Amino acid sequence: MLTDTHTHLNAHQFDEDRHEVIQRAIENGISRIINVGFNRETIPSSIELAERYDFIYSTVGWHPTDAVDMQDGDLEWIESLCSHPKVVAIGEIGLDYYWDTSPKDVQDRVFREQVRLARKVGKPIVIHNRDAHQDIIRVLKEEKASEVGGVMHCFSGSWETAKQCLDMNFYISFGGPITYKNAKQPKEVLAQVPMDRLLVETDAPYLTPHPYRGKRNETGYVRLVAEAAAEIKGLDLEELASITTANAIKLFGIR
Incomplete structure (x- = not known):
């Protein structure tokens, strides 16, 4: 049985057929x-x-591209939600230097505040990192993120960056890009990530895997990601699914 460790099923792209998408995921x-x-x-x-479906869990956090919109009281609101039984992590949080929507200093402050909150409430962190590898590593080290660990969502960095993340108690998660023919670096990094730190995801409705690239992604397609990961690792799909699900259960504290 597979676990999609990062998806956005509440996105407007699923407003017309959300339940059907979830049913297809179960069938896969x-x-x-x-x-x-x-x-x-x-x-x-x-x-x-998450309250509607017993097998769906939620994270809570403030995305770096929206950092400029965070207001007084929002951090306290996020903290109050961490006691909800279906909330399993703080995220997605981090830095995004691709989209010019929030100043870097604001992103940095909001990121640090949430890492500190994660340590306070004892929740793992879900990291968003786009074109900000060095600064992500620096902030995680300075804010002692290793105390709670977490996951590097849809990892796109080098093996050197991955090693630093692993050393800080983070898991490495891969999505649709590992199914692309030209995705040399993600495949090379995945091949080296220890099996007990590997996760799979979709990031649906984005980053759709082959052969559906260009269309809306959905959670059921995590099976395609897992098949690609299993091939790279030299495992059968069932073994890859079992290990990555066990990793997700351990990281997120899921029963």
């Missing part, structure tokens, strides 16, 4: 889903989804 062997709430709009709908 997905037994657990981590849905991500990342701003004022998506956090409540993510928790609502």
